[in-house]
Each structure stands twice: as C-alpha cells, then as structure tokens.
Amino acid sequence: MDDTATPAGGTRWTGNKWVGRPMSRLEDAALLTGRGRYTGDIDVPGTLEAVFVRSTVASGEILGIDTTAALDRPGVQAVVTATDLAATPGLTALLEREGFVTTTMPLLATDGVRYAGEPVAVVLASDRARAEDGAESVVVEIAEKPAVISIDQVREGGAGAVHEEAPDNILLDSTLFSDDLDSVLESSHLVVTKRVDTGRVVALPMEGRSAHAHWDGDRLTLHTSTQVPHMVRSAVAEQMGLMENQVRVVAPDVGGGFGQKCVVAREEVIVAVLARMLDRPVRWVEDRGENIVASFAGHEQVHEMTAGFTAEGVLTALSTDVWCDVGAYSAYPFTCAVEPLMAAGELPGPYRVPRYAARGVAVTTNKSPTAPYRGVSRPQITLAVERLLDEAAARLGIDRAEIRRRNLIRPEDFPYTGANLVTYDAGTYGESLEMCLAELGYDRWPERQERARAEGRLLGLGFVCFSERTGYGTPVFAGRGMAVTPGFDTAVVAMDPTGGVTVTTGVSAHGQGHATTFAQIVADRLGVEPSQVRVIEGDTDAVPFGWGTFGSRSIVIGGSAAHRAAGRLAEKLARLAAHRLEAAPADIVLENGSAHVRGTPARSVSLAAIAHDAHIAVQHLPEDEEPGLEARDSYDPPGTFSNATHGAIVEIDPGTGGVSIERYVVVEDCGVVINPLIVDGQVHGGVAQGIACALYEGLDFDEEGQCRTATLMDYLMPTAMEIPDFELHHLETPSEHSSTGAKGMGEGGTIGAPACVVSAVADAVAHLGIPVDRIPVTPQYLALAIGAATDNPDPGEQT
Amino acid sequence: MRTDSETLNVEFTVNGEARRVSIPPRRTLADVLREDLGLTGTHLGCEHGVCGACTVIVDGEPVRACLMFGVQAAGCEIETVEGLALPDGSLNDLQRSFSEHHGLQCGFCTPGMLMLGTAYVRRAVAADRESVREVVSSNLCRCTGYQGIVDAVCELVCHPDGTGAGEDPAGDS
C-alpha cells in the first residue's frame, strides 16, 4: 500500500464515462418494491425474540433481580441476567494516552446501573409482545443514587463517581497543544472570550439497531444493523471465545446509521451469546424508545475559547478547552475520547491560527453513552469558531465576510500545516466563500434587512466556512493512541467467465449508494456498464477484512481500493487481449465491454471471450499468466480535506420565536464527484440533520437523569415542513490523496449547518443584543428574549 | 393476566389478494403484514404513530399500520409497497420518480413514503410544492433532507413551474 494516486503500474486514470454522471442508483429497485431485507425482516423458524429489561433509574446499585414472575408469563422461554453472562469479559475500549481512564461496559449491568435505559436483563419469548409481557414482570431492585447529569456539575466537583476508576468523573483530560499564549494575547488588539454550548442529540436512523443470531453447532451467523461488520465480528469472537472464522457477521440492508451503528453495541453481542447459550436463533429489534433513550448519543459539549485578534481582525492566537459529556460508558472501539480529541485536534478548521493551545476533556455522566455521531465534534468546533469570528467582527467593526477572508487558508498556502499539526491538501476556501456570498446577495443584504426591520420583521443572514477532513487513515488513529486503528480498506475486483464483474470490499453502505458509485468507478476502469458490476459489502464471509463505513471514508479509501484493484484487473485484461490481438498491452483500450487496439476498433475481442478463456479455457492464456481474473488492492490515505461555505437566510417570528429558513445555500468542494445525485443527497440529508441540531433536537434530562424526550413526539426530528429546499453548488479540486480524485463528503452537511443557522439567527437579532451561543436555539428562548429586548407588548402580525 | 390464548380469524385483501389470518387482537396491522403474511416491505420506525414508515393504504386512505390493530382491518382492502410495481414487475411512475430524484437513501422510510405519495397522487389535486411538502411532512426521513422525496412527488402532481397541475396526473383515480 502506498499513498500515491497512481494505480500500481498504470497511468493516471482519465477516461470517465460513468464517473460524474448523476445515474440513478442500482440499489433502488429492490428498496422501492419492498424487497429490501433489513435485519428485522430475517425470519428463521424457531427464532426467539429478545427484549431488554432496562434500568428505570440513572444511577444506583442493583440489590436484586427477581425473574420468577417473568418466567411464568406465557411464551417466555428464558430470562437472562449478568450472572448468566459471567464468562463474557465486557467491552473495553482502549486508548494508549496519558490522561485516559479505561472503563469497561459489561454486556448487562452487573454491580450497578449507570444510566436510565441501561440493560439489566433479557427476556426471550416466542414473540415480541410476549417478551415484553415478561420484561415488565422482571422485578429489579435498585438502591438509587444521586445522578450525575451535566458537565458543569462535574466541574463544580462533589458529584458521586459514575465509575470507581474515575472519582472525578473525568475519563480523559488531554492537553493536545500547549502553548503559553499570554504574551500574544496581551499584545493583541482584541481578545474575545466565549463559551458555546451544544445540545445532546441522537442519530435516529429510521431503522433502529437490530440483530439476529443463529448458532449452528460450531459457527455463528449474526445479521446486524451495523456500519462496521468486521469490528462486530472481532468483538463477538472475543466475547464468546471464538476464532473469527467461526463468526459470520452480515450487515444486510441497513436503515441508516449516522455513526450510531459504527460502534459495537452490547445488545448485538448479547444476541450472539444467547443464540449459542440457548441453541435457538435469537432476534432483537430495538424499538424507538430504546433508540432514543438507551442507544448512543453525541454532540453535547462546552467550548471555552479565548482568541486574540489584530485591529484588522487577523487571528493571533486561540486557546480552547473542550468539555464533552460522553455519558456513562466508553464505546468500543473508538473510546469516549473520540469527541474531545477530534474537537481539540481540529478546531482551527479552515483558518490560519498561528498560535494554538487546546485541551480536550471527556466527562462521564449518568446518561446513555456516546458514539461518533455524524460530523463528530466538527459541527461543534465550526459553531464555536464561527461564533468567535462573528463576535470579533462585530467588536472590531469589520464586515463578517472580510474577517473570514483575512483568516482563511489561502491558495498559495497549500499544502498547509496548521498549528494543530494537521496538513491540509488543496481546497477552495476563499472561492467557496465568495461564491456563496454572491448567491446569497450579500452585498444587498444590509438594505434588505433594514427594510424588513422597519416592517417589524426579523431577517437574518448567516454564512460559515469549514473544512471536512475525510478518509482518516491509520496514522491518524494511531496518533490518537487508539488500540484499534481503522484506517485502510481493501477491495477485490473479479470478472467471472461471462464478463460479469463483482466487487467485494470492506466498506459497508447503509444508504450511501456504494453499489452504484463503486460500480461507476469500476465500470470506467474496465470498460463495462455499471449494471454489469455487482458490489458486495457487509458480509464477513464474502468480503475482505475491512473497517466498514463511517467518518466519510468509503469513497476515499474503499473507492480508491476498488479503483486500484480494477486498474490491476484492467492491466491483466489488456495483456490477455493483447495476446489475442497480437498487439502491445499499452495499445489496448477497454471500452463498451470489449478490448480493441487503439486506433483500430475493428481489431477487438469481447471481454466476455477473454473472461471465458481466463477461466474455462486457460490453455489459450499466455504462458506466464495465472488463471482467473481477480485483483485485490488496499488503500490507506493520510486524509484529505473537503471544504464548503454554507449560507442561509432566516426569518424569526418575533411573536412565537419560530425560525423559518428562507434560503439555504451550499457551495462545497469534495474533489471529483463520482455521482452528483448521490453527493447532493448526502448534502441534503446532512444539512437537514444539522438544522435539526440547531433548532429542534435535544435530549432533555431532569435532575434524576430521566430522559424527558423519550418519544418522537418530544424529541423533535424535523419534518419536510421545517426543512427548506437547498441550493447546491459544487467546486471541484481533485484530491491527491485518493485514486479517483474524490474526497469524502458524508458529514459536511451536518458540520456546517448548525453554525450557519445560528449565525443567521444571531444576525436577525443582533440589533437587539441577544446572544445566540447555545443550541438548540428554541422558539421560547428567542421569543422571550425578543420580548424582553423590545419590551414590545404587541408583536407584529405574521402569517 | 390476559394472554394471547384467544386468536381471531380475520379476512381482508392485500394488494388485491384475499387473505385470512388467525391473530391475537393485540397484533397491529403492521405486524400482521410483516409477521403473519411475510410482507416485510412495510417497516416499523417508531410504533407510536409519528414516523410513518409503516404507512399503508386501507380502503383508499393512507393510514399508520402501527396505529391500527389487524382485527380492525376485517373486510378492508389493504395496499402495501409490494403491490406497487406494474404487472410486469417494472417500477411504476412514482417509484421511478423516487429513483430518478434520489428520493431514497437507506430505503427504510421509503415504503411508507411511497404509500403516502401513492394515496396523494391518486387524489389528483392540483398541487404546488408547498402542499407536497405538507403531505410529505406526515412521514419522517433521516437520510434525504426530504428534497429528493418532495421532488419525486412533485414530478407527478406539480407543474414544472411549481404550481398546481390542475388535472389528473395519475390517471387511475
């Protein structure tokens, strides 16, 4: 594996017939006709339904569990508690880093419970309703303890310990960059200090988590709704004391993940353990209440920043303390350090920060654990830095766009290595900003806003710039000290005797359309139609070892691996064709399912004929060629940066505080776009999720640690009426760190949107002096603040 | 405490085919379709009537199959996503429009969106983009940001300029 963009032994690839086309997805037909197959659809005769008995209190000591009544309920076959799982060691996520406290997540709560919703027992019955009957009959006696529920509570001290190993409830306290900034700040024209708070949110894939396990005597088959089949296989094998070749993990159709399924859930491991223990197939389908309350959450952070600026608004120094509420456990394998390390490591984003100091802290609380939710800290650092710049601009009397122009990484800076020791490859930071401003009509904005204010209307315009590091390779994870470093990935491209192509790869889609984009990449390399290319993912028996899909890695890493493997296969096809056509391999062109001699299309042979010989009649092959048509390659990049500017115009109803989004403009650069339809779809969905974080969604807990937003009636995932139409524009700076020139882009929408919406909301009420430094921004907050600021008893009529 | 010892025989049609099931009263229509009839195209996303992933058409109207018990469907005509494709198996106009406009990603909300959209398209009302958004807002999608879904439905019911079509776009109402 090397990091060059040139496929082994070949020339840089230029012939794009399919790449770049907005082709409809090959996976759609099945999903549109009800033939999708999700984990919950798997029906093996004799399957037992598992239902978890979950703690009703956030913190406490388990005094006893009485399963007698549950076992008497009709249909209940078994009730399992931690005692029955004593042979399993529990999930321990490791980080070799000073300041990290290792904790273990047992499969079922043993000594105590650490959040309301933590699994305490499992009931197995012939159907789900009867299993629920059993679950409500399990009596769990818990001596309740006061709950630890917030970062501020932990910082004040005196809270009880969530884990004995961490009496102060700090699971990581890491100074990533230390620098004495005092003298720089003292000599700065302006020093801004700012605190930004971001709410706890849950990824909420429309299909919750789910698992179905079947033990056949010496081998386990586990279907599970996961983004990371091989990670699940490793965890399950370890917990069950099996070789990994005794475990087959399959991610069938997966109904979204957004990070919630990129860690290993204790429930999916338990289902596997129980299938062997009971020698019956076992299925668990998470319900929505569990998905909100008991699965993995994310994004709850406090940022405390100090920044220096020159009179011209140029950043002189920036220091930040990032506090992350990681909840009750460290999720395997990423650990609870993923948010603080990402935030402190990448906070400067697209801006040149000459001096930088950063500390990341993971605070454990009696709330459900966290996983890397789409964007992973970058929505929060973007919000934090953009709020900082808006405030500095206002205080210095500098235009908001101008202060960004003066601090963005410039074209001549690339490759740019920042004070955070991250190297940025080329992007279009300034260009995307200017394009977005032009689209928004920024130069005419002040008049429009003034006119609106004169009519009693509150209009705001916001825009934010950000970088999106994608395709994290092994060195990044190793640099963090992670014991598991999910950097590389692998693809195998094979042509069968009929000329059909099969791609197997370790990445694992859950809506991203790999079956189409990978087919486009490979089709171009081999000169075939994408419809002839079948992409297989997610089955550990069928695909090479790989790390799955998360962190905007698939097109960069898996796509490059497929591109390179297809390149190798193309070379072999060219050699075999050259042999038959009596030409030089370098003169062979693969196109339209055939190989022909460059400049002489009539001298051609079909790929199917070559493929036939390569398998069925190998006596026709050149002497030095092996039988078969299969190539394999891996890829492990240093990471590549997409970038974007988001802009929005919003209107706040001064009476209700409701925010409506009039326009939402995205100018983004993710390098070479493989499929514009799919790229746009990723942006749409990502922005919608970011708008949700900005204005609607937030897990709310009472003082006892009870989640008060446990249904979709209270946890406000936005509908089509809250989400606007999006206007997208693309710039294209090909990446040097992927074989196709593509950069990852799965998270960008979510990264930019919270900051963008907040910037626009803040602009709308800037003249009233209302701070907007906390998300979600609620109508109640805005309406009451507007009321207090205007002392206006008669809010204007709105429709 | 009550159990499921008693089951009731219920008859209805699904996608035009007469079906008879013996089910406990507490089984929702969604579970009857999925568990008793193997029609797993109907998905359960929340089971409390908010997400709409389980939307099916009952006697011509879109309903949440998680908020209706199977026993209540006696004598009803039920339509599910499995019945949408044309007789030769090819995609119908709405399905094709969803694919062309990338109105689906993970596909989990898709059957519900399609059934909602099917019922809406049949009403043959002159629609504009805003009213399509209002209808689509009945169901939740986490992947698409709704844009592709709204585009897909609009394709069938809105004029290209975004105003109402004014005539029967489906031709089957």
Added chain:
Amino acid sequence: MKPAAFTYHRAESVEHAVSLLGELGEDAKVIAGGQSLVALMNMRLARPSALVDVSGVRGLHHMVLEPSGELRIGALVTHAAIEDYPLVIPGFEILPKAAALVGHWPIRTRGTFGGSIAHADPTSEWCLVAVLHGARMVIEGPGGSRTLGSEDFFGGPFMTDLGHDELLTEVVLTEPRERSAIREFARRAGDFAIVSAAVAYDIVNGRMSGARVALGGVASVAVRAPAAEAELEGAEATPEVFARASRAAAEDLQPPSDLHGSADYRRRLVRVLTERALADTLAGD
C-alpha cells in the same frame, strides 16, 4: 413496543356497545379511530383489558345543521371528513381550518371527532372548538341518554365525565358565529400545539357581538377567556381592540410550565395567537 393483551369486541350498534362496556367492566375501553389510544397502548401507557370497537357502528357519521343553527356531529366523523367537507357550514367555518391542524393526513383519515373529544387532550383542536362553540356532548349509557356541556364534560387532562359504560355518540356545536378563526403554535408541522387560540363573533350594527375566545395549552382543559371576550363584546373589530383583547386573554392565566413551554412563553403565545386569530377574522373584509 407492543401492547399488553386485551380482548376485542366489535359493537354492532350503540346499544350493543353500551351493553358490551357494561359487561366488560371498568378496564374496557372504546376504540374508534384509535390514533391516540393505540400509540398509548403500544407504549403500554394505556392497557385496557378489552376494546370495544365502535368503528362499524352505523348512524354516527353525520353532520347535520339544525334549523336552530346548531350543528350535530356524529362521533365517528373523521378529521379528514371534516377537512374535506364539500360545503360551507354557516356559523362553523372554523371546522375545516381546525381539522387541517389535527396531526397529519394519515392520522386524520382514521382519527375521529368524537374520539378526540373523549380523549380530552388539553391541546386538542376539537376540545378547543367544543369550548368555543359551547358544545353539548350526547352520551349513551345503560340508563339511556344524557347531555353534558363542555364545562361539565371535561374534567382535566385526558379526563372526562364519561362513565366506563357510556359512549359519546354525538357532539352538538352551538353558538354559530359569522366570523371565526383558529391559530396555534407547534414546533413542527402536525405536532400537538403548545398553545392554541380560537375566536368567534358576530357583527351586529358594525360591532362585535357574542364574542368568544377559547384557549388550549394553558390549563388542564381548553378554557374560555372571559376578559378578552369582554373587551371584544360591543366593540368595533379593529386592530387596537384586538390587541387589547389579546392582552386581556393572557393577563389572568396561570399556564403550566413543562418541557414544551414555560408559563411565560405560553402567556406570550396566548397574546400573539389570539391577536393573530382575531386579525384573521378580518381577512375576508
């Protein structure tokens, strides 16, 4: 998320439903559209031992305008049927507007007017309309029929005077008004409102008469706002009067504070929404 077990009984008539409810005892419940009940049952927040399904009962699907001007609405009329009702019902023009605010379309196709009233959610549009229009609830029980005004019918959040063996069969809306409007605020389309406001009045000799203001989301049940009504009564329909009345509507309220809105916020919404609803009544002028 599956309901606890129950027995299922299909009622053929109102009398049959009442007799089934009597036989099945206090833990039995009526199901019509089920759009609130089944969600609660799935979460096991409601766990009736038996369901009496009245959805097949004939004679409860009517909307009849009496010569007196009152409107009789059968309990099984769906929200969608009211929303799509092809005729204007004089004096009750608020009905389709309110219906369109009930949940989402697939909820409105099954959910019923009577079911919503009997469920007595304090932010329900129909409870608000019932209070606005001085509804009389017609109840059938083992001893025959009785009628209750909304003030006696609604007892609190999700509580009514309905006995376990009684069935709400019809709601009579009274007090028709020439002009009416409804406004509500919810975080998302289709959600239960945080606060809702409905207004209605006649114009007599250029002045408002029979003014009514009803509010949802501010107390355990939908309530009238007498101070606001007093401001409107006999006054001209002007923005100044509307503003005064809206302030009066908010003044004496002690709304609850919860996850969805503080008391202060609810008071603000009352003022804002009442004023906007009143302004809507002039939209046709």
